[in-house]
Amino acid sequence: LQILPVILSGGAGTRLWPLSTQHQPKQFSSLVGTRTMLQMTAERTLNSAFAGPFVVGNRGHADLIEAQLGEVAASPSLLILEPFGRNTAAAIALAALHAPDELLLIMPSDHVIEDATAFMDAVISASPTAQNGWLVTFGVRPTRAETGFGYIRKGERLIGPAYKVDRFVEKPVADVAKVLASDGHHFWNGGIFLFRGRTYLKALSEHAPELHRAVLRAFEQGQQSGIRFSPDAEAFAAIPSISVDYAVMEKATNVAVVPLDVDWSDVGSWEALHELLDNDERGNASIGETTLIDCRGSLVRSDGPMVVAIGVDDLVIVATKEAILVVPKADSQRVKEATELLSKQN
Amino acid sequence: LQILPVILSGGAGTRLWPLSTQHQPKQFSSLVGTRTMLQMTAERTLNSAFAGPFVVGNRGHADLIEAQLGEVAASPSLLILEPFGRNTAAAIALAALHAPDELLLIMPSDHVIEDATAFMDAVISASPTAQNGWLVTFGVRPTRAETGFGYIRKGERLIGPAYKVDRFVEKPVADVAKVLASDGHHFWNGGIFLFRGRTYLKALSEHAPELHRAVLRAFEQGQQSGIRFSPDAEAFAAIPSISVDYAVMEKATNVAVVPLDVDWSDVGSWEALHELLDNDERGNASIGETTLIDCRGSLVRSDGPMVVAIGVDDLVIVATKEAILVVPKADSQRVKEATELLSKQN
Numbered sequence: 001l002q003i004l005p006v007i008l009s010g011g012a013g014t015r016l017w018p019l020s021t022q023h024q025p026k027q028f029s030s031l032v033g034t035r036t037m038l039q040m041t042a043e044r045t046l047n048s049a050f051a052g053p054f055v056v057g058n059r060g061h062a063d064l065i066e067a068q069l070g071e072v073a074a075s076p077s078l079l080i081l082e083p084f085g086r087n088t089a090a091a092i093a094l095a096a097l098h099a100p101d102e103l104l105l106i107m108p109s110d111h112v113i114e115d116a117t118a119f120m121d122a123v124i125s126a127s128p129t130a131q132n133g134w135l136v137t138f139g140v141r142p143t144r145a146e147t148g149f150g151y152i153r154k155g156e157r158l159i160g161p162a163y164k165v166d167r168f169v170e171k172p173v174a175d176v177a178k179v180l181a182s183d184g185h186h187f188w189n190g191g192i193f194l195f196r197g198r199t200y201l202k203a204l205s206e207h208a209p210e211l212h213r214a215v216l217r218a219f220e221q222g223q224q225s226g227i228r229f230s231p232d233a234e235a236f237a238a239i240p241s242i243s244v245d246y247a248v249m250e251k252a253t254n255v256a257v258v259p260l261d262v263d264w265s266d267v268g269s270w271e272a273l274h275e276l277l278d279n280d281e282r283g284n285a286s287i288g289e290t291t292l293i294d295c296r297g298s299l300v301r302s303d304g305p306m307v308v309a310i311g312v313d314d315l316v317i318v319a320t321k322e323a324i325l326v327v328p329k330a331d332s333q334r335v336k337e338a339t340e341l342l343s344k345q346n
Numbered sequence: 347l348q349i350l351p352v353i354l355s356g357g358a359g360t361r362l363w364p365l366s367t368q369h370q371p372k373q374f375s376s377l378v379g380t381r382t383m384l385q386m387t388a389e390r391t392l393n394s395a396f397a398g399p400f401v402v403g404n405r406g407h408a409d410l411i412e413a414q415l416g417e418v419a420a421s422p423s424l425l426i427l428e429p430f431g432r433n434t435a436a437a438i439a440l441a442a443l444h445a446p447d448e449l450l451l452i453m454p455s456d457h458v459i460e461d462a463t464a465f466m467d468a469v470i471s472a473s474p475t476a477q478n479g480w481l482v483t484f485g486v487r488p489t490r491a492e493t494g495f496g497y498i499r500k501g502e503r504l505i506g507p508a509y510k511v512d513r514f515v516e517k518p519v520a521d522v523a524k525v526l527a528s529d530g531h532h533f534w535n536g537g538i539f540l541f542r543g544r545t546y547l548k549a550l551s552e553h554a555p556e557l558h559r560a561v562l563r564a565f566e567q568g569q570q571s572g573i574r575f576s577p578d579a580e581a582f583a584a585i586p587s588i589s590v591d592y593a594v595m596e597k598a599t600n601v602a603v604v605p606l607d608v609d610w611s612d613v614g615s616w617e618a619l620h621e622l623l624d625n626d627e628r629g630n631a632s633i634g635e636t637t638l639i640d641c642r643g644s645l646v647r648s649d650g651p652m653v654v655a656i657g658v659d660d661l662v663i664v665a666t667k668e669a670i671l672v673v674p675k676a677d678s679q680r681v682k683e684a685t686e687l688l689s690k691q692n
Binding site: 320321323334 | 658665669680
């Protein structure tokens, strides 16, 4: 039995603005190394244990997705093209409706996992649990008291490496994060899942029946053309925008967690990206046409005009042809303030 | 008698890189207000006391000079086009050879003088001294212990507002600058001069005879076409590259200084420019498409992609379509290190 990868590529994250924009979200950019995040995600399952992937993304990115995956010989077996984003519960449901009998490996398209072999081993070790009707989440072992992620508390041991999930914990405050990160009972929720299509659809119909009905309608009235499937836009618009965590995982009782012992990052800020990059002896990471003179601890990237930085410390400088961001590394999550302001101005 | 302005526009200063480049030096850019520095320089003498200006510049900038001066109704009466820069002694000599009997007002094209009326008054008050065969320099009254300028020590009083120059003082160290700036005997050397063409040529032939001969050859073998004069390139190449200060002023005995009580700046660094600009209540100056969030004391300018700065203090950020500079304001003179490095790399 092959596992069917489902790559969620509908996100339009702006936490890495100006590189990541609505027009070209970060999964389509090379952030670490030469491959794009989407390509690295697909390559992680280029193996006989896996079928050709489903990709769920925005219909405006259809050609881009096919082109990027073609480059790494990971062409999708199905491209589900949303007219706009309706969050992960709906995206996964559309994939599950196309393959109710398959074992689906749900993967965000914009995360970094350093060790593909360890990842694959964890997925394969989790497949008996998923086959047995569990909704399997993968829990990343915490390496710091991160307040930006949700946590998963493990309960009793199931078969193999799996534990029953005791409960999901919302993004914690710093004091709580310290406990969760170190007590040995909690994992980071990395948004990676393994389950049979039917298992997910059944849970969805139980815990989010309205959403289930709406997705079913968009699916049934949708159009297939070659490998491209377009849900009916009007029906799609009626789908509630809810994450898979809220809609299903936090409510279902048949949720298991399998530990994932890999270096994982959601690359959720420029600071997080800096940690993934090779640094020079002064702690600088520079990408593209850049010149750094007497700088320390800085991330300098250009996909546009050449950047020259002199004597700056712990600064993020990112340039594209359209926009330039300059922000202290520790404040890099404040990019959100800029993108909100700019979208108001437009 | 009209005074003939001679605007020196041959400089290719890179202290305001990346806005100022060899291709488009800062005199052709709007740094303060909407006029370019060249336009503001020409407008300073748009008055019946002055004839249409001579402009000495690089031949690659001929059309640009004519276009910019045409826009402010200050078209040059003569355009002296150098094949490459040979410093100010030669540039002024070429102008003087064209107008030996005129009273020449030599002005750099890239300085800011806030009060044009006070400037004009000082020039006119100095003209009897210049008519009497003195090489008149204008001395800017120091407002701070600047180490980046040369100083002029005044001697005995001459007619009108003029003093004989006692001596020129090279750019001083900080302790010396403190004394010079406050003792009441010294002025900043602003590189602005008034003299008869013949007075200058005579001094040049005495104190820099080789240079005088070489310029004369380039002049005699030059080509005139309409208002454009091109010195002979081969003869021009043989001219020593020396400033008017070294070649003449520091050696001649008939040098006078007339005080110039105006706000003057050579805009010699991004920090100097910042001081000339209107700041917001947090001390930021921003020009072009820029968004500043929680910044203080910073200069942000874009002639290229939009710049978004978040939470930065006392930083200079300058963007063009070709290059982006990020440097702490206090280090802004280090731009030189970058331009030297870049020219080595090319």
